[in-house]
Amino acid sequence: ERLECVAAIILAIVLALTGIGIGYAGLEKIFHASAEDLKIPGSLALIAAVISIIVKEGMFWYTKKAAAKINSSALMADAWHHRSDALSSIGSFIGILGARMGYPALDPLASVVICLMIVYASYEIFKDAIDKMVDRSCDEATINTMTVLISAQKGVDHIDVLQTRKFGCRIYVDVEVSADDDLTLLEAHTIAENIHKAIESNFSEVKHCMVHVNPCSEVHHD
8 A cells, every 4th residue: 555655656746747848848839939839730630639638538537437446546646647648638739729720829828727737636646645655644524424433332432542544545543432341351342343343344445443442430641
């Protein structure tokens, strides 16, 4: 799971460089346009751009769906590589169409906008991968759902500690609950086992849940 985060970070950096390259090329055309750049392309170039957009966008959605299914950061980054190709093709389409309509400046302007979109996407991928690398806790909504689920288990008096940490695309959970002082070891173990099973069966991304049962009368010191 850690290595997948590393792959996602590398792909995010490559994606950002791709976006910057597109933006740089657009700015170059804006400030240093040559006669060659302003030539009106033929209809074949327009058709090629449309085909490229359709194919690359289709690959983006297919890869994105697969990434969401297995919760893979690296595969999601790869999906955005396809989207960056589709976006650059959209820029080409706008530029070609604009040139044929008498507005050749549309091409470089579209490249700059596309650059910003790609760089932002790479930032989101990079941030998500870093969060998973540094054992960031789950979002508040997930923690609240876990809290309700644990509290609902038979024998749980209250929750003492609930800690989560992301490990790649998976999650580790540590739970401490308080229960009746007079429970037998077997009864306390059953409570812990029920919590363990409830968490892992309701949250597919949880790799392991560790549960500790404290007596209600125990005094905790920080």
